[in-house]
Amino acid sequence: MAFLEVNYYSKVLGMDRVMNVILPELSDHNPTWTTETLKDIPVLYLLHGMSGDHAIWQRRTSIERLVRQTPVAIVMPSTDLAWYTNTTYGLNYFDALARELPEKVASLFPQISTKREKNFVAGLSMGGYGAFKLALGTNQFSYAASLSGALVGNPRQEDFLKMEKLSYWQGIFGDFDSFAGSKNDILALAKTCDKRPKLYAWIGEQDFLKPINDVAISTLQQLNYDITYETAPGTHEWYYWNKQIERVLEWLPINYVQEERLS
Template sequence: MAFLQVNYYSQVLGMDRHMNVILPELSDHNPSWTADMLQDIPVLYLLHGMSGDQDIWQRRTSIERLVRQTIVAVVMPSTDLAWYTNTTYGLNYFDALAEELPNKVASLFPQLSTKREKNFVAGLSMGGYGAFKLGLGTTRFSYAASLSGALVGNPQFGTIPDETPHDYWTGIFGDLDKFVGSDNDLLALAKKNTHKPQLYAWIGEQDYLKPTNDDFIPKLRDLNYDITFETAPGKHEWYYWDKKIERVLEWLPINYVPEERLS
């Protein structure tokens, strides 16, 4: 596997951006791979939470080690603190990540698949919201996974830590009284989506976001979404996300090679 740090210019945001990419390559570590196998490679977009950036999955988890003998590329972008959203202050992060970024990835790495059935998205906390938002709000991704996701309705109702200023939320989402039914409301997106991606969600039993997951998941099932929902003892911490990202890899249709089978 190659690990690449990519700087590129975003026309949508009008600024330089960064993404990290784990890219399958021919090497002595995977002698059974051929050049033909490294075409039309599946892609997993891996999204960060509120305190992270494009580096955080690499720093806090074993993601590079876990995929080292699985033919899948992992793209780790940043949304800053913008919640994968077209903000009211004029920076369209949703458009930049949902449309511009995959097109940029395709142009820089033509060996990566652009097929919906081979494009996936996953994230934690804010990134869990982002993963479901990209999965439900576009037709680009066939699988979307949330770990400890902020699967919230109106964010002013206390599902996110209370110390976050009200002006921050309105800067991202606008008038919070109009959140429900908007393009930022995951349930509204789910109702409009006609492609119905496969969904996965995990949440720790001691996580402060568990009530939002418990409330949201049945509503998706009522809309006939195929969603795997799992819980276990756990808090809102990297210790658990490091473990559960492997569960996501097992769930995805990528022929994941578990670590115990590696030499």
Template sequence: MAFLQINYYSNVLGMDRVMNVILPELSEHNPQWTNTVLQDIPVLYLLHGMSGDQAVWQRRTNIERLVRQTPIAIIMPSTDLAWYTNTQYGMHYFDALFEELPQKVAELLPQISTKREKNFVAGLSMGGYGAFKMAFSGQKFSYAASLSGALLGDPNFPERDTWQNSAYWQGIFGNLDKFMGSENDVLTLATKQDDSQQPLPQLYAWIGEQDFLYDNNEQAIAHFKALGYDVTFETDPGEHEWYYWDKKIERVLEWLPIEYQPEKRLS
């Protein structure tokens, strides 16, 4: 596998950005991979949570080792602290990641598939929210996974007085009293997509039983299931910590429609 740090210019945001990429390559360790195999490669967009960036998944999990023998590309972008959202202060992070980033990937890495059935998205916490938001916002992603996702839709969330001051949340989402039912509410987006009669993404969600977002996840997942989404929902003892996300990202890889090959001992 190759690891690439790609610095590129975002016309949407008007500034330089960075994405980290894990990319299958021809190698003596994987003689079964041919030029044919390494065309139209499936891709997982892997999203970070609050306080993270494009490097955090690689720094705190085994993601690169896990996919070492699986022909899948991993794209790791950054949304800073903008919640994968077109903010009220004029920075269109959602458009930059949902619309522009796949175009940039197709331009720079043409061996990566642009087909919906081979494009997947996953994330943790804020990134779990971002993954479902992207999956519900169009027909780009066929599978979406949330680990300890901040799925919102709960009138008691975000806990703005505990996490950040209200000015921060209003800068992202606008009037918080109008959040539910807005373009940033994943429950509303899921309902609209269901009403559109377009193909629905497959969903996976995991949440630790001691996680402060546990009730939030239960409510959101019940909503998705009631709409008819195919949802795999799993829980275990656990908290809002990297120890669990490192374990559960392998579960996501097993769940995706790819020929996941756990790493064998290599020299």
């Protein structure tokens, strides 16, 4: 596997951006891989939470080791603190990540597949919201996974004010009264989605976001989405996300090879 830090320019945002990429390559570590193996490679876009950036998955988890024997590319971008959203202050992070970024990846890495059935997205906390939002708001991704996701439909203002002040949230989403049914409401997006992705969600039983996950998953089930919902003892922290990202890899259609199975 090659690990690359890619600096590129985003026309949508009007600024330089950075993404980390884990890319399969021919090497002695994978003697069965051929040039054919590494054509049309599936890709997982891995999204960070509120306190993270493009490097946080690499720093806090075993993601590079986990995919060492699996021909899948991992793309780790940053949305800063913008919630994968076209913000009210004029920076269109949703467009930059949902539409521009896959085009940028295709131009820089032609061996990575552009096929919907080979494009996946996953994230934690804010990134879990982003993963479902990107998958339900576009036709780009066939699988989407949320770990401890902020799967908000109609957010309660008082809950959000526990995390940040009102002016911050208004800068991202606008007024809370207009959130439900908007393009930022993942449950509203689920009702109008053209090509339904398969969905996966995990959350710890002691996580403060579990109640909104229960509501969101119930709604998605009522809408007849193909969704796997799993819970286990746990809180909102990296110890659990490091464990659960392997579960996501097992769930994705990528022929995941666990390292411990190798001789």
